[in-house]
Amino acid sequence: xxxxxxxxxxxxxxxxxxxxxxxxxxxxxxxxxxxxxxxxxxxxxxxxxxxxxxxxxxxxxxxxxxxxxxxxxxxxxxxxxxxxxxxxxxxxxxxxxxxxxxxxxxxxxxxxxxxxxxxxxxxxxxxxxxxxxxxxxxxxxxxxxxxxxxxxxxxxxxxxxxxxxxxxxxxxxxxxxxxxxxxxxxxxxxxxxxxxxxxxxxxxxxxxxxxxxxxxxxxxxxxxxxxxxxxxxxxxxxxxxxxxxxxxxxxxxxxxxxxxxxxxxxxxxxxxxxxxxxxxxxxxxxxxxxxxxxxxxxxxxxxx
Amino acid sequence: xxxxxxxxxxxxxxxxxxxxxxxxxxxxxxxxxxxxxxxxxxxxxxxxxxxxxxxxxxxxxxxxxxxxxxxxxxxxxxxxxxxxxxxxxxxxxxxxxxxxxxxxxxxxxxxxxxxxxxxxxxxxxxxxxxxxxxxxxxxxxxxxxxxxxxxxxxxxxxxxxxxxxxxxxxxxxxxxxxxxxxxxxxxxxxxxxxxxxxxxxxxxxxxxxxxxxxxxxxxxxxxxxxxxxxxxxxxxxxxxxxxxxxxxxxxxxxxxxxxxxxxxxxxxxxxxxxxxxxxxxxxxxxxxxxxxxx
Numbered sequence: 001x002x003x004x005x006x007x008x009x010x011x012x013x014x015x016x017x018x019x020x021x022x023x024x025x026x027x028x029x030x031x032x033x034x035x036x037x038x039x040x041x042x043x044x045x046x047x048x049x050x051x052x053x054x055x056x057x058x059x060x061x062x063x064x065x066x067x068x069x070x071x072x073x074x075x076x077x078x079x080x081x082x083x084x085x086x087x088x089x090x091x092x093x094x095x096x097x098x099x100x101x102x103x104x105x106x107x108x109x110x111x112x113x114x115x116x117x118x119x120x121x122x123x124x125x126x127x128x129x130x131x132x133x134x135x136x137x138x139x140x141x142x143x144x145x146x147x148x149x150x151x152x153x154x155x156x157x158x159x160x161x162x163x164x165x166x167x168x169x170x171x172x173x174x175x176x177x178x179x180x181x182x183x184x185x186x187x188x189x190x191x192x193x194x195x196x197x198x199x200x201x202x203x204x205x206x207x208x209x210x211x212x213x214x215x216x217x218x219x220x221x222x223x224x225x226x227x228x229x230x231x232x233x234x235x236x237x238x239x240x241x242x243x244x245x246x247x248x249x250x251x252x253x254x255x256x257x258x259x260x261x262x263x264x265x266x267x268x269x270x271x272x273x274x275x276x277x278x279x280x281x282x283x284x285x286x287x288x289x290x291x292x293x294x295x296x297x298x299x300x301x302x303x304x
Numbered sequence: 305x306x307x308x309x310x311x312x313x314x315x316x317x318x319x320x321x322x323x324x325x326x327x328x329x330x331x332x333x334x335x336x337x338x339x340x341x342x343x344x345x346x347x348x349x350x351x352x353x354x355x356x357x358x359x360x361x362x363x364x365x366x367x368x369x370x371x372x373x374x375x376x377x378x379x380x381x382x383x384x385x386x387x388x389x390x391x392x393x394x395x396x397x398x399x400x401x402x403x404x405x406x407x408x409x410x411x412x413x414x415x416x417x418x419x420x421x422x423x424x425x426x427x428x429x430x431x432x433x434x435x436x437x438x439x440x441x442x443x444x445x446x447x448x449x450x451x452x453x454x455x456x457x458x459x460x461x462x463x464x465x466x467x468x469x470x471x472x473x474x475x476x477x478x479x480x481x482x483x484x485x486x487x488x489x490x491x492x493x494x495x496x497x498x499x500x501x502x503x504x505x506x507x508x509x510x511x512x513x514x515x516x517x518x519x520x521x522x523x524x525x526x527x528x529x530x531x532x533x534x535x536x537x538x539x540x541x542x543x544x545x546x547x548x549x550x551x552x553x554x555x556x557x558x559x560x561x562x563x564x565x566x567x568x569x570x571x572x573x574x575x576x577x578x579x580x581x582x583x584x585x586x587x588x589x590x591x592x593x594x595x596x597x598x
Contacts (some may be wrong), residue, residue: 009341009342010314010315010342010344011313011314011315011316011342011470012313012314012315012470016495035471037471037472037473037476037502038312038313038470038471038472038499040313040494040495040498040499043495043498058382059382077404077408079402079403080403095477095481095509095510098401098403099382100382100401100403100404100405101382101405102380102403102404102405102409105380105405105408105409106408106409137472137473139472139502139503139505139506139509140472140473140474140476140477140505140509140510141472141473141474142474144473144474172471173314173315173341173342173469173470173471174339174341174447174469174470174471175341175342175440175442176341176440176444176445176446176447176475177445177446177447179341180443180445194554195554196553196554196556197344197347197348197553197554197555197556198319198342198344198347198556199554201342201344201347202342202344205341205342205442208442208443209442209443212442212443213443223550226547226550226551226554227551227554227555230554251547251550253523256493256523256524259493259494259495259524260493260494260524260525
């Protein structure tokens with residue numbers, strides 16, 4: 001089983017556009033959208049949702065009406081600053097509560113209930129390119145790492161069950177909790193970089209994270225002709241980090257045009273699409289080699 | 305006034321807008337880079353030397369002499385950061401959220417806390433802009449404590465501009481909380497629109513007045529504008545799709561320095577934000593255009 005994660009560090013470099021095109025070219029793969037708090041892949045792949053599951057993670061403190069005496073024993077210890085007194089009664093701000101449960105234990109009146117928190121939903125769907133696992137984190141929600149882990153494990157299970165042998169993962173931006181949950185234990189990272197000052201800075205941190213988790217990385221440069229000097233700098237950085245550069249994608253408004261039509265770049269054509277096809281051809285030997293190594297030996301690590 | 309610049313989607317131009325707002329303010333301003341996973345503001349500002357301080361999280365340390373392996377801390381911990389073995393409690397610091405529940409509730413007083421570093425906050429200055437940058441150490445997962453520390457140090461009187469991370473999850477909440485007004489930066493594409501609607505849900509839950517900047521205007525279609533009109537969300541500025549702007553950004557040049565004609569529109573944007581912050585929910589429905597493209 002091969003699990004290829006497309007990520008970028010910086011947002012908006014073209015992760016989702018590249019991943020959707022790879023999914024079309026790969027033909028036999030499960031697609032997983034792990035950018036659970038701003039998922040966009042469904043806008044290109046138009047999934048038909050087959051199974052929908054609520055995502056409960058953690059708990060939240062809820063003051064039971066009438067039970068609180070206003071003793072305030074819970075207020076000061078709450079490091080999230082989620083509890084205040086209003087009209088002599090404790091009030092929990094659900095947006096601040098981190099679900100640690102300290103107030104539940106401290107309250108001598110047993111006036112704080114600890115209720116499971118609904119933090120989103122996840123879906124198993126069918127698309128024109130194959131099965132897709134995706135999710136929606138409640139806006140402002142917590143536990144995105146746990147939701148990512150759920151999406152990934154379901155995608156791997158589906159890939160094994162249907163004999164597809166490949167999972168293509170659309171990763172979130174950044175290097176924190178959801179990215180770590182996306183990347184830990186993956187077979188390979190495909191970093192989509194852009195030749196901007198920010199893009200180079202953010203790629204460097206992403207490659208450092210990949211090295212930290214021992215995930216081998218390859219790099220593509222999107223919009224490479226925007227600033228060729230930095231494209232070369234990215235390629236040198238990748239080489240220093242031992243990451244092969246698989247290709248350059250030109251700045252091509254046809255990629256945006258495809259998005260407006262709800263299509264992937266390779267379905268619409270253009271210079272950007274042609275570059276993605278070449279990148280896929282260079283990726284193919286790695287994907288095929290991964291597919292032959294069934295079953296997968298390395299599991300995903302638990303989210304922090 | 306605290307202005308938070310956010311967006312659901314990444315790469316829409318938050319940092320461009322935040323740095324240009326700060327540079328066009330024409331007065332003392334604190335710029336807080338709360339995108340601690342990938343902070344970029346410093347790349348656009350030629351600041352003087354920075355002072356750097358470590359940000360950490362209080363994590364439990366168990367005194368083996370006092371611990372009697374009663375198991376309370378392990379039962380209490382919601383983050384699986386403590387396992388209690390017959391020999392005593394064992395802490396997994398990387399899973400700890402620093403809530404302090406175990407320390408509070410240990411009947412033996414066997415738990416004290418020490419600070420586990422998660423990242424740093426650096427402070428530097430260029431002209432009238434004081435820049436505070438939060439930076440999460442690569443490999444660490446917990447961004448919100450670093451965001452909160454940047455806010456704790458940077459919030460206060462005067463003008464504060466917060467550059468928030470992309471997305472809609474907890475680091476974004478930590479960046480937006482307590483802001484007087486939020487500016488959502490988007491682009492006129494399906495991804496931009498979809499993630500804008502998610503960001504709008506977050507800002508509405510927080511009850512903060514907000515407006516929109518459309519970046520790369522003209523590269524897509526009118527769905528973002530239509531959505532804002534239908535929802536009564538003011539579009540405060542549009543920045544056109546222009547390869548020259550993208551190239552200046554690529555080179556790390558702030559928009560208002562590469563194209564000084566944008567100073568006026570950004571100063572006007574700041575005034576519009578101040579009006580929104582003052583009027584709160586009485587923000588006028590429909591589009592309020594200031595400046596526009598020069």
